């Protein structure tokens with residue numbers, strides 16, 4: 091057993107369900123906060139639990155470079171290392187290699203790159219990316235893919251898609267041969283609490299690529315489904331393309347993904363976008379936007395976006411968002427939040443992030459409620 095996915099209600103193309111992982115149940119559609127370095131910047135794990143976070147995302151590329159996969163494995167895996175008993179998803183490292191690292195070179199075997207931290211040389215292959223993710227031990231891990239740059243001409247998008255398909259095959263093969271090596275299953279087996287055969291394993295998701303070519307997206311979806319995964323992601327979006335194009339690509343891809351399996355749209359989006367994509371039948375999303383924007387004083391509220399550094403809030407005694415029930419809005423004034431931000435107080439980042447995450451999580455709670463009511 092790795093994961094199980096149950097759809098409890100549908101409304102139009104939208105679905106409300108439960109993703110049952112070895113580390114708890116995740117209600118979908120879900121927004122996954124990003125904890126790049128095994129930490130959602132500024133927010134303690136206990137607070138994330140109180141906010142109702144059931145799954146968070148961590149980045150393989152960053153953890154591979156620092157503190158290193160072996161270090162995390164020796165600590166029992168990411169859950170124990172960061173003291174997060176609920177579900178975790180790790181990306182494959184592919185996206186960060188393509189967006190952050192220097193001097194990367196792609197060939198059939200994999201990608202060589204230099205660390206953005208110290209310039210050291212590394213080589214990722216589908217196999218080593220799987221080994222890294224097994225060592226980290228997230229509940230859900232991602233196949234190693236090439237994130238096609240934008241713009242890319244049609245031939246480039248096709249070649250890149252074909253490479254991702256071959257890498258998906260290799261990712262799955264390595265995963266199947268090594269999935270029993272996940273650190274938390276090892277410790278349960280050693281403690282006699284489960285057997286090698288019965289121990290839960292991680293789940294590996296496939297990733298659809300194909301650039302902005304709608305027919306390639308369809309082909310990529312169909313051929314990734316042929317390889318066979320327990321869930322599918324739509325990757326290679328939010329790479330600088332117009333938002334309407336993102337929507338077109340998602341609309342062209344979703345019908346070719348299995349209806350009874352989870353669909354994950356990577357790297358999206360604003361509060362309006364996560365609602366729109368849930369309506370289109372997406373079950374999982376992640377984005378740095380709410381946490382990163384919070385650290386820059388940009389807050390999402392029921393009345394729209396607020397830049398808390400604005401002088402207009404200096405004497406505003408009202409709550410940040412009058413309809414938000416989060417611990418920030420129920421306790422502090424806009425004037426105080428503006429003061430914290432203007433004074434570069436660490437607490438500004440903490441409080442702003444807690445509010446933004448609450449806004450995203452509440453948005454998804456409302457989406458799930460609406461689906462269950464058939465609205």
Ligand SMILES: [Zn+2]
Pocket residue numbers: 410411414415416417418419420445446448
């Ligand atoms: Zn709030």
